[in-house]
Amino acid sequence: MDLSLAASPSSFDLLLLNSHKFSSFQFNPDFSLKSKKPPTKSLFWRQNRPFRARALNDDGFVLEDVPHLTDFLPHLPSYPNPLHHSHAYAIVKQTFVGQEDAVAQNIVVHKDSPRGVHFRRAGPREKVYFMPEEVRACIVTCGGLCPGINTVIREIVCGLNYMYGVDDVLGILGGYRGFYSKNTINLTPKVVNDIHKRGGTFLCTSRGGHDTNKIVDNIQDRRINQVYIIGGDGTQRGAALIYKEVEKRGLQVAVAGIPKTIDNDIAVIDKSFGFDTAVEEAQRAINAAHVEVESVENGVGIVKLMGRYSGFIAMFATLASRDVRTVLFPSPNEVLEKTLLQNDCCLIPESPFYLEGPGGLFEFIEQRIKENGHMVIVIAEGAGQEYVAQAMQAADERDASGNRLLLDVGLWLTQKVKDHFTKVKKMEINMKYIDPTYMIRAIPSNASDNIYCSLLAQSAVHGAMAGYTGFTVGPVNSRHAYIPIARVTEAPNTVKVTDRMWARLLASTNQPSFLNSNEMLPI
């Protein structure tokens, strides 16, 4: 069935999803309304959810669709996709993504389960809604750095140029505020040719400064009709507001979000670009900590990694390091025996910990030092913030975007461990504190992230050229999809301590789960 036909009021069953807690949404086949008078598309847009969810038949297939320019500009003309004449694509069996292609959000299903939520598959469409010579695109990067931003910028510019013949692309400098406070630069394939080899963002970035009206005024003044916005959860919220304002003004402007976050805290997508690169770099810091603490007596290393509310970097870097040493020691009958020694411990914001008493961190460190002579603690910067705030009586400070400014949990923990062992246990320990936070995100992306960034950029370009708007692009179960922006911003992606991945971490480090103390503070 052609989904665009299915969208006509008379031909589809409508599923209204009014719950704000989408993460806990379960498809209920009985809830599918066979409405006698189905609401029109525009009525649907006025529902609480800013995106369309359509149940197309009784087997529970739901499409959570993204907006299209023709939703509010119904007479927009379309043109054949220039890829029809591309040499590169000439031998491709199926160049264009079908109107019906959708990507399933859940791929683990039971025989009788409903087919569940799907997103539109990303990729080139038969028809485009922009003539190449009419396109004036712009790219902006906002929020913190992340490996691979320059690759995304490069591939948007090159993708627009090589695939669609677009040669008018503007770089907005310094994040959202750059729309109204700075000059733009012209981006050509030549200008961006080698930027993917560098870390950071070629366009510079900032926090704060999102003024929807001023930004859209500027888009209008500069006659921009495609806006590519690279940034994290805050940035995507800003992108949704820009899209809404563009729609309100009835402008032919496609707004495409490309999710960027070193913390991997963006929901729905498999993982964010640059995350693998950051984990690799974080591993180097953990290795350095091991080298240091193994070379001294009673060595305790602390490595602080990024992760405001989501401990993915710490968890994956610890898991990837799996610092298990095989040690040979003489047994009582003088035969050399092998034993496996665990050396690491990982602390993340999602799993509260405590220091003192049975099952606490101090007890665990002592045990490890006695067994192994050393240990390394990997801590995400957002972990234990309440303890640090209590100790420092610090005021709640925020950055320009409204994000809480974190206190240095690494320094705090270093001091606490030192005090406990020297003052309470009367035991000399060698503390080594390593803080590589910015180093893991300021580097260029590795090979797999580079390829991932290219696909993201090309998917965004195909989507905008095909007239989709107000979307975020990203891999869902390894297939790139167009996802309604609200879906990726309504709840952050965090480590689920009840999932098997965290259990794997606990099994690998053998650290306490810190679940049975009255002293535990809610974090």
Ligand SMILES: Nc1ncnc2c1ncn2[C@@H]1O[C@H](COP(=O)(O)OP(=O)(O)OP(=O)(O)O)[C@@H](O)[C@H]1O
């Ligand atoms: N709710 C919001 N509405 C509109 N704009 C927002 C919102 N939240 C943040 N922004 C804007 O988005 C930009 C980036 O936001 P923020 O600093 O929170 O980083 P981010 O995009 O979340 O990236 P990261 O957290 O990975 O560094 C800023 O310019 C900020 O003003």
Ligand SMILES: O=P(O)(O)OC[C@H]1O[C@](O)(CO)[C@@H](O)[C@@H]1O
């Ligand atoms: O770049 P800034 O403003 O120092 O912010 C650092 C924060 O940005 C992030 O890298 C991404 O949100 C966090 O991990 C970190 O806390």
Ligand SMILES: [Mg+2]
């Ligand atoms: Mg953010």
